[in-house]
Every structure is written in structure tokens, then in C-alpha cells.
Amino acid sequence: MAAELTPITDRDVPAVADFLRAHLDHRVPWETTLSAVPWKGGGPNHGFMLRDGRHVVGTLLALYSERLVSGRVERFCNMGSWCVLPDYRSRSILLIKALLAQDGYHFTVLSPDDGPQEILAWLGFRFLDTSAAFVPNLPWPTPPGRMTVSTDPAVIGRTLAGTDLEIYRDHERALAVHHLVVVRGAESCHVMYRVFRHRGVPVYAVVLHVSNPDLLLGAWKPLTRHLLLRRGLVATLAELRIVGHMPPFAFALNDRPKMYRSAALRPDQIDYLYSELACVPW
Template sequence: MVGVLLAFYSERTVAGRQERFCNLGAWCVLPEFRFHSLKLLKALLAQPGYHFTDLSPSGNVVPINTRLGFRFLDTTTALMPNLPWPSRPGRRLVSADPEVIRRTLAGPDLERYLDHAEAPAARHIVLVDGEEFCHVVFRRDRRKRLPLFGSILYVSNPALFRRMHRMLLRHLLLRHGVLATLAELRVVGGRPPLSMLLPDTRRKMFRSDSLDPDDVDYLYSELVCLSW
């Protein structure tokens, strides 16, 4: 074997339809066979009936993807400091306990959690306010080689996330040792209060003939499977 292009496959329900996704992962070819590299990518993209995502393309891969029809996702990102905000007793709850998460989630939300419960890079939290709940998936992330950040990958209920984001940030600080949280605005539904927009963000790309950017999330991908 002289070259590999890793891919993650999934079937998702989008707007009531079953859609097939192929997420591009690591792409490695031995130097003496590098001139064959593009054959791997073109063979993968030739698979019919798939929507393709590349959620962590390296700098030299971005122009190749662009020439092959990939588009950029909006990755405008807010940085939030995780502060020990005072907590108030009441019906609101933030928990990372797997049993609490299983009892709270239902239907497709529970299915998504069970699919990712053992994913190495995915960490799960549930926010509860009365009858409402929000499943949050985040990963530990490095910036400037410092493993002090948490990146929000998925939010099932953006409105509840915004109402309870201070409780979540407190939880991330005190229970997970995460000093700051990175949140893409399209994932969390807008810019959180007291956040700072980052001048540069990591690019993410997708290729589809029928789906819009809002139909693409980061579940079932290398972002939940691989830590770095």
C-alpha cells in the first residue's frame, strides 16, 4: 500500500429525506507515488449519490477542493471565556452524566447520542430547562499548542443554548478544565454575549448538488472520531 485517503460514511435524515454523506479524512501518499495522489480523490468523488465534506483540509488541499467543486462553509467563530458564573438553584440543569443524557434525550436526538457516545473525540452535555433540552457535543481543541479550548461541534436546540450558555461555560470550566470555548456562529445560532470574533478561522468545505450549507453539520465525521 502506497497511498490512503480515509473517509467516514453515514446516512442522515435531512428535511425528511435519507441522504448519504462521505466525509474526507486523512490523505497520505508516499513521496515517490505523490503524482498519483489526485487519482485517490477523484475516485472517491466519483461515487454516485453522496454529499461530500472536508472539515479539516490542509492548506494545500483547499485549492484542489475548490477546483473540484467544493464550497466553503461559514466558519465565523466566537471565542468565549469560561468564567465561574454564579449558579442559581432552580429547574435548569447542565449534566455530562451518561445516564442523565439517556433519560433526557428521545427519538432522533437519543439515536445521535448513542451513535456518538463512544466516539473518542466527542464529549456530550445536556442542557435542561423544564421540558426543554439541548444536546451539546464538543471536543477538546488546541490553539497555539495549548490544550485549553473546547470547540462546540453540535447544538440540537440553539435557542436554549443561548439562554443557558453561561451555565454551560461554567460547567466546562469547573468540570472539564476548559478555559475558553470556540463556537461557530452557524452552529450555535448567533454570536453569544461577551464573546470575541476570531480574525482567522479553520476552513471547512462541502460539495453537494442539492444540499445547502445549513444542511451540513459536524457529526459522523473525523471531528468526533480523532483527537489532535
């Protein structure tokens, strides 16, 4: 069926949000997610959409950011929700081709469904290593004074500095992530995580960012104790490429597939910040 391909502009956000609420996930605050990206440096659009007359019939969302990588400013485009009505599926490929036609970006897809993975591989995307550890959160006894865990924004703000503080400020209002800081003496580690829910019930934490993997190596007991007793989360999932080591008492497994396309960056230069994992609370 005929459909017009156009970028998603600010004025299109309400119609796109209504479409995604009706056809993808009614629980996600799509309008806020699209219009209130918490960091600076927005991109040229919110992604691309298909319209049939006045009706939205397909979308491919995008989140843009500029990052300093190895001393150079690099531009990233994180591909978000890809939803097309059945009668228009033959035109789905137009959405991603339009996104990829934008020059000068490194592209990430951090929650690809099984079907699109083959299409993305054909378009030059590669899989990241998502080897992970699944750590039971247990009520470990913690010696007083040795290490503290805080979620207080004031404590986090005065503890972090430099790039770590900038990353925290950029994600402080992101809808899908939680922040905490682990402190030992003069050292600190910022941990950013989202919560996996089953039928609306919080089950386990999914680590997205760790600022100091070396400190975290000795902080798993107080960290997981905090997540259990303060958040009611029974386990923590952490990819090894993020935390840098296998935590004690962990089970090895693989996280969900994640993909990227870049002509210049290595897999270890790709992270999960400034992405839908931080902004979309599904």
C-alpha cells in the same frame, strides 16, 4: 513512481493504521478509528490507498453515513486524512478522484490543509461559512435550580428523545467527542464538543453540535462555568452556523476552513456529525 490504487477494506486496516502512525500522527489510535465507527450504515470501504508492492504509500480515509435531511435519506461521505509519501505525490489526485467517483454521495472535508483547498475548489468543493465566537469560560455564579448541566450518560439518555436521542446514541462511543445536556424545566439541549489541545494540554472546547440553540442562548454562563471548573477548559469556540447566535462576552473570529460538494444540499443542511471531527482524536 508506480503505485496501485485500491479501496481500503477491513483486512487493510492494520497496514493503513501502521502507515498513518508512522507518517501522519503517532498519537491517534488509527486502527480503532477505522474499524470501530460507532454508528450504523457503514460505506463500501474505509477510503482509498496507494500500494507499491506490499507497502502502503498513500491513503485517503473516508467515513460514510446515511442521514434524514428534509424528509429524505441522504448519503454522506466525509473525507478524512489524506497522506501520501513524497515520492508518490504525483499520484495523490487519483485518491480523491476515486472517492468522488462514487455516485450518490454528498461530500464533506472538515479539516482541509492549505494546499488541498485549491485542489478541492477546482473539483467543485465550496467553503462553508465558519464565522465563529470565542467565549471565555469564566466561573460565573449560577442560581441554584434554574438550569443544570450534566455529563452523566444515564441523565443524557433519559432526557433526550427522538432524533436527538438517536444522534447521541450514534456518537456515544465516538472517540473524539464529549457530551453534555443542559436542562431547564422540561426543555433540554444536547451539546457535543471536542477538545483542542496544545502540546497535549487541553485548552478549549470546540462545539460540534447543539440540539436546541434557543435554550443555549440563555445557558452560556452555566455551560462555560461547567467547562472551566469540571474540564479545565479556558474558552469555548462555537461556529455561528451551529449555535445560531453570538454568545454574550464573545470575540468574533473564524474557525478553520471547511468545505463540501453537493448537487442538492444547501450549506445550512451540512453539519459536522458522523465525521472525522467526532471520531479522530488528534
